[in-house]
Amino acid sequence: xxxxxxxxxxxxxxxxxxxxxxxxxxxxxxxxxxxxxxxxxxxxxxxxxxxxxxxxxxxxxxxxxxxxxxxxxxxxxxxxxxxxxxxxx
Amino acid sequence: xxxxxxxxxxxxxxxxxxxxxxxxxxxxxxxxxxxxxxxxxxxxxxxxxxxxxxxxxxxxxxxxxxxxxxxxxxxxxxxxxxxxxxxxxxxxxxxxxxxxxxxxxxxxxxxxxxxxxxxxxxxxxxxxxxxxxxxxxxxxxxxxxxxxxxxxxxxxxxxxxxxxxxxxxxxxxxxxxxxxxxxxxxxxxxxxxxxxxxxxxxxxxxxxxxxxxxxxxxxxxxxxxxxxxxxxxxxxxxxxxxxxxxxxxxxxxxxxxxxxxxxxxxxxxxxxxxxxxxxxxxxxxxxxxxxxxxxxxxxxxxxxxxxxxxxxxxxxxxxxxxxxxxxxxxxxxxxxxxxxxxxxxxxxxxxxxxxxxxxxxxxxxxxxxxxxxxxxxxxxxxxxxxxxxxxxxxxxxxxxxxxxxxxxxxxxxxxxxxxxxxxxxxxxxxxxxxxxxxxxxxxxxxxxxxxxxxxxxxxxxxxxxxxxxxxxxxxxxxxxxxxxxxxxxxxxxxxxxxxxxxxxxxxxxxxxxxxxxxxxxxxxxxxxxxxxxxxxxxxxxxxxxxxxxxxxxxxxxxxxxxxxxxxxxxxxxxxxxxxxxxxxxxxxxxxxxxxxxxxxxxxxxxxxxxxxxxxxxxxxxxxxxxxxxxxxxxxxxxxxxxxxxxxxxxxxxxxxxxxxxxxxxxxxxxxxxxxxxxxxxxxxxxxxxxxxxxxxxxxx
Numbered sequence: 001x002x003x004x005x006x007x008x009x010x011x012x013x014x015x016x017x018x019x020x021x022x023x024x025x026x027x028x029x030x031x032x033x034x035x036x037x038x039x040x041x042x043x044x045x046x047x048x049x050x051x052x053x054x055x056x057x058x059x060x061x062x063x064x065x066x067x068x069x070x071x072x073x074x075x076x077x078x079x080x081x082x083x084x085x086x087x088x089x
Numbered sequence: 090x091x092x093x094x095x096x097x098x099x100x101x102x103x104x105x106x107x108x109x110x111x112x113x114x115x116x117x118x119x120x121x122x123x124x125x126x127x128x129x130x131x132x133x134x135x136x137x138x139x140x141x142x143x144x145x146x147x148x149x150x151x152x153x154x155x156x157x158x159x160x161x162x163x164x165x166x167x168x169x170x171x172x173x174x175x176x177x178x179x180x181x182x183x184x185x186x187x188x189x190x191x192x193x194x195x196x197x198x199x200x201x202x203x204x205x206x207x208x209x210x211x212x213x214x215x216x217x218x219x220x221x222x223x224x225x226x227x228x229x230x231x232x233x234x235x236x237x238x239x240x241x242x243x244x245x246x247x248x249x250x251x252x253x254x255x256x257x258x259x260x261x262x263x264x265x266x267x268x269x270x271x272x273x274x275x276x277x278x279x280x281x282x283x284x285x286x287x288x289x290x291x292x293x294x295x296x297x298x299x300x301x302x303x304x305x306x307x308x309x310x311x312x313x314x315x316x317x318x319x320x321x322x323x324x325x326x327x328x329x330x331x332x333x334x335x336x337x338x339x340x341x342x343x344x345x346x347x348x349x350x351x352x353x354x355x356x357x358x359x360x361x362x363x364x365x366x367x368x369x370x371x372x373x374x375x376x377x378x379x380x381x382x383x384x385x386x387x388x389x390x391x392x393x394x395x396x397x398x399x400x401x402x403x404x405x406x407x408x409x410x411x412x413x414x415x416x417x418x419x420x421x422x423x424x425x426x427x428x429x430x431x432x433x434x435x436x437x438x439x440x441x442x443x444x445x446x447x448x449x450x451x452x453x454x455x456x457x458x459x460x461x462x463x464x465x466x467x468x469x470x471x472x473x474x475x476x477x478x479x480x481x482x483x484x485x486x487x488x489x490x491x492x493x494x495x496x497x498x499x500x501x502x503x504x505x506x507x508x509x510x511x512x513x514x515x516x517x518x519x520x521x522x523x524x525x526x527x528x529x530x531x532x533x534x535x536x537x538x539x540x541x542x543x544x545x546x547x548x549x550x551x552x553x554x555x556x557x558x559x560x561x562x563x564x565x566x567x568x569x570x571x572x573x574x575x576x577x578x579x580x581x582x583x584x585x586x587x588x589x590x591x592x593x594x595x596x597x598x599x600x601x602x603x604x605x606x607x608x609x610x611x612x613x614x615x616x617x618x619x620x621x622x623x624x625x626x627x628x629x630x631x632x633x634x635x636x637x638x639x640x641x642x643x644x645x646x647x648x649x650x651x652x653x654x655x656x657x658x659x660x661x662x663x664x665x666x667x668x669x670x671x672x673x674x675x676x677x678x679x680x681x682x683x684x685x686x687x688x689x690x691x692x693x694x695x696x697x698x699x700x701x702x703x704x705x706x707x708x709x710x711x712x713x714x715x716x717x718x719x720x721x722x723x724x725x726x727x728x729x730x731x732x733x734x735x736x737x738x739x740x741x742x743x744x745x746x747x748x749x750x751x752x753x754x755x756x757x758x759x760x761x762x763x764x765x766x767x768x769x770x771x772x773x774x775x776x777x778x779x780x781x782x783x784x785x786x787x788x789x
Contacts, residue, residue, distance in 0.1 A: 020243050023280035031275050048248040052272065053280050060275040078253050079287070080265040 003029050006039070011066070015042025018050035018072075027053055034061040040085060041067040051075055058084055100405070101142055105191045108135040110468070112184055117474045120177045129172070132180070133162040139187060151190045154207050157214045158183045164218060179213055181475075186210055230318045231263050232300060234289040235328060237271070239310025242283035247307055249285055255303050260293025408501070411461055418458040422734050423755060425451045455734070460498075466544050466553070467495025469508050473515050477540060480519045487526050487537045488519055494544035499551045503623055503643060507553070510616040514555050514639055515540065517613070522559030522637060532634070534558065550625070550644050550717075558636040562629065564588050571597065589629040593617035626718060626768065642718055652754070654730035654762065655713060657696045658704035661762040662726070663735055663754055668767040670714040670721065672729055682777070684723065686714065692774040693723030699749070715767050722774035724765070735762070749773070 001016035003026070012033070018026065030038065030053075038057070043050075054072075057063040065085040068076060076082050112135035115128040140155035158180070164170035186207055193203060234256070238249050256262060268286035272278060293300065297315060304313045314328050425448050432444040470492045481488040523529075523538035530536050541556040568580035571591045580588055591597060595614040617627050625643030632638075652663035678684055683692045693712060696702075712723040735754040744750060751766035 020281055027275075027278075027280045047243075048250045048283065048285065049243045049280060051250065051267075052269075052283065052285055055267070055269050056272060056275055056278055056280075059269060059272070075250055078250065078257070078262075078265065079267040081267050 001026070011037040011039050013039045013042055015044070017045040018043050018053070019045060019047045020049045023049045023053045027056070030057045030063060031061050034063070037064040037066055039067050040065055040072045041069050043069045043072050046071050046075055051079065051081075054084065055081070098146060101146060102191055103405075104142065105139050106188075108139050109184060109188050109191070110472070111135050113181070113475055114471050116177055116181055116184065117471075117478060119172060120174060120478065126166075129162065129166050133159065133166055136162060136187070139191070143191075148190075150204060150207065151187065154183075154190060154211065155187060157211050158187070161214050161217055170217065176217065179210075179217070181478075183210055183214070231290045231292045232318060233316040233320075233328075234287070234291060234300070235312070235314040235316075236287040236289065236304070237312040238283040238285050238287075239307065239312075240282040240284065241310050242307060243281055245310070249283065249287065249307075252303050252307070253287070253289070256289065256291055256300070259295045259299060259303070260291055263290040263292050265289050406461075415458050415462060418455050421451055422455055426733060452734075462501050463498040464501050464504055465496050465498050466504055466551075467492070467497075469504055469511065470495050470542050470544070472508070473512070473542060476512060476515055477519060480516060481538075484519065485525065486519065486523055488523055488540060489537055490515075490540045490542065492542050497544040497546060497551060499643070503551075506619060506623060507641070507643070510619045510641075511542075511553070511555070513613070513616050515542075518555060518557040518559065518637075518639075522557040522561075524560055547642075550642050553641040553643070554638055555641075556636060556638040561633045561635060561637050562589050562592075562631045563633075564631075567591055585631065586629070589631060592629075593627060628718075652733055652735045652764065653713065654733050654756075655696075655711075655724075655726040656728045656730055657700060657726050658702040660700070660702070661730070661756060661760060662696065663733070663762045663764045664713055664715060664724065665764070665767060666732060668715045668717055670716050673712050673714065675710040675712045675725055684712070686721075686723075689721075691721060691723050692777065693725055694770060694774050694777075695725040697725065697727070715771060717768045717771045720771050720775055722771040724770065735764070 001014070001018065001022045004013045004015070006013055012030075014026070016022070030036075040054075046054075054065060058065055067087070068085040072085065073082075076084055112132050115131040115135075118125070119128050119132075136155050136159045140152050140159060143151035143155065161170065161180075165172050165176075170176075186203075189203055190207070193200065236249065236252070242249065253262070253265065266288040268288065269284070271286060272284040278284070291300070297317065300315060301313075304311070307313075316325065316328060425444075429444055429448055432441045435441070473492075474490055477488055477490040518540055519538075523540070524532070524534075526536035529538065535558075539558045541554070543554045543556075545552055564580070564585055568577070568583075568588055568591075571577045571588075571594070572579065574597060576591055576594050576597065577583070593613045593616065597613060620627050620641055620643065623643045625641055628640040628642070630638040630640065651666040653666050653669050655662050655664060676684070682695070683690050685691070691714065697706065707727050710725050710727060711729050712725055713729070714721060714723050716722075733756075735756075749766050749769045750763045751769075752764045754762045754764060756762045
């Protein structure tokens with residue numbers, strides 16, 4: 001898992017798995033930067049805890065979720081949360 | 090229904106009535122163009138609280154309808170639905186419907202036509218909400234699954250998403266709603282704990298056991314509820330009850346996913362509250378000691394949370410208890426007068442000081458006790474906004490009602506009794522006095538008519554004025570009508586005031602007027618009689634072409650008054666102090682019954698004659714100058730005995746012939762004192778002066 005800053009577009013790129021093993025670190029990193037746009041196109045795997053974290057930062061840190069990868073799109077759809085992530089602009 | 094429940098139900102109706110009034114006020118303020126989110130909140134709160142308390146009594150019709158209103162209001166509140174005049178009018182009609190429903194609960198079940206009316210309104214409400222009627226159920230044959238994950242789930246190596254996927258293999262997942270209600274705020278949230286909740290609709294051929302098996306490994310730590318297809322509202326009620334989110338939100342999810350219709354939801358919520366042992370009849374039952382406060386608070390906590398946070402806080406007290414208190418305080422005041430008197434005769438300074446202190450407190454207690462019965466008249470006044478709104482719309486007139494002095498306080502019984510006469514006067518002004526916009530424009534007036542309702546205190550009485558800027562009273566028309574109705578033979582020689590007073594005569598109002606007043610059966614004569622029953626007076630002021638003012642003057646009917654004690658012969662009389670202007674010695678007047686008060690004619694009454702007192706007339710007599718409604722008169726008495734506080738006790742029927750006595754009181758020496766009715770006496774003195782033709786010239 002890695003989080004890279006894209007200076008040009010003022011957004012963060014999250015890539016690799018987002019599971020119970022990563023959520024602690026991701027939470028810390030993302031809460032430190034409220035209001036950013038998070039690009040999810042590189043997320044290879046996402047479980048319930050990952051989804052829960054995305055919901056949290058979306059709700060409490062105002063993080064905009066964008067460009068969900070297939071793995072993310074799949075679970076958002078499963079959980080009726082497709083509106084959570086925006087299509088890439 | 091047991092006796093206790095009946096009492097509780099009455100409290101419920103009274104409370105609902107107040108909430109409805111609040112709702113109406115807010116709606117009318119909205120209509121008047123005020124844009125204040127607090128108003129929407131107030132309306133929403135009223136509907137919400139009524140729904141909640143109606144649920145406690147299982148009044149499904151009210152619950153269901155209030156819920157519909159609430160849904161629309163929620164849309165308004167969230168800004169999805171702009172509010173405009175048409176919507177306000179619809180909401181006002183909904184308000185009326187709720188009021189009718191609440192009212193009908195006292196007798197029996199809501200009558201069928203009322204329910205039909207409710208259905209019509211419900212359809213209109215739905216139309217506003219984008220034509221989404223409640224019956225959009227998609228999943229008649231679907232299982233509903235509520236899942237609340239245990240926090241340990243992730244750490245135990247489980248994932249609710251896997252369960253969802255597994256369920257997906259059993260059939261078709263019609264809808265999944267993920268809930269983040271249990272998800273704490275970021276700082277307190279542990280990413281490895283699971284806080285998620287799911288509401289799932291699953292269409293499947295699988296049986297209960299099969300579905301259940303999906304939750305086999307998490308059953309220990311999580312909450313799972315399975316509701317089979319075609320369940321009864323009661324089962325939904327149980328579900329809603331069992332889950333932590335609060336039924337409003339949950340209910341909405343169930344409706345939006347199509348699992349429940351709005352009607353079923355409303356029914357479920359009605360059941361939810363009455364079926365559950367944790368939700369007894371609320372505060373009323375606590376008061377009656379039938380339920381512990383904690384249980385009720387816990388059960389109602391969520392409902393009441395949205396309730397009156399900003400509103401005033403009240404304690405409901407039985408009127409009888411209040412009267413008893415005022416009565417006792419009255420006795421206390423009397424007995425303290427005796428103590429003060431005794432103390433002043435003794436030489437014990439310490440005692441005198443102590444008595445002075447305690448009588449100061451007693452005075453405060455008196456004021457506070459009397460204040461309990463006093464209510465501001467504003468509540469009654471604001472009701473007329475609605476009357477003006479409805480009636481002016483009906484008649485195609487534009488009228489605004491300006492209210493002032495709403496904070497003026499008067500006795501509750503008076504407030505209760507002047508409501509109807511005032512309503513009649515207001516309706517009358519709208520109907521007859523204020524012209525149509527076209528007529529007004531033609532007369533060079535503002536097309537917007539203006540009604541002013543004002544209250545203030547004056548001379549120990551309360552003065553309520555209703556002014557309009559309409560066409561004013563037409564002496565000729567009134568006279569003609571009165572002649573036509575056989576009330577007078579001719580208007581010649583009658584003063585304007587006398588002619589105008591004819592509209593208060595029984596039989597003056599015409600039949601067409603009565604029908605306009607929606608069968609209230611109150612004519613102007615009833616208005617006058619009601620006011621006179623309250624020992625008040627009605628005056629008219631006419632400004633031809635510019636409007637008229639009706640003045641209602643009523644005593645505050647305080648149970649205790651500050652009085653001025655006088656004596657005639659052996660008897661003592663009390664003159665209400667706030668009517669006393671001054672006292673003077675009666676000079677040499679011979680048999681005249683008027684005197685010269687600094688150049689003015691002052692008619693006076695000899696109480697001695699009035700009372701037919703046969704004791705010897707003392708050499709020096711005094712005059713108490715009293716005034717009422719701007720008129721003055723003198724009362725000739727033997728001796729002036731000074732001020733006192735006294736409790737008015739009503740006189741029995743036997744004394745009803747004594748017009749000039751308004752009550753009696755027990756004096757400190759155990760003697761009875763009669764309280765003089767100053768308005769009657771002033772009137773009598775004036776009338777006698779007018780008939781005997783004493784003119785100012787006579788003095789000169």
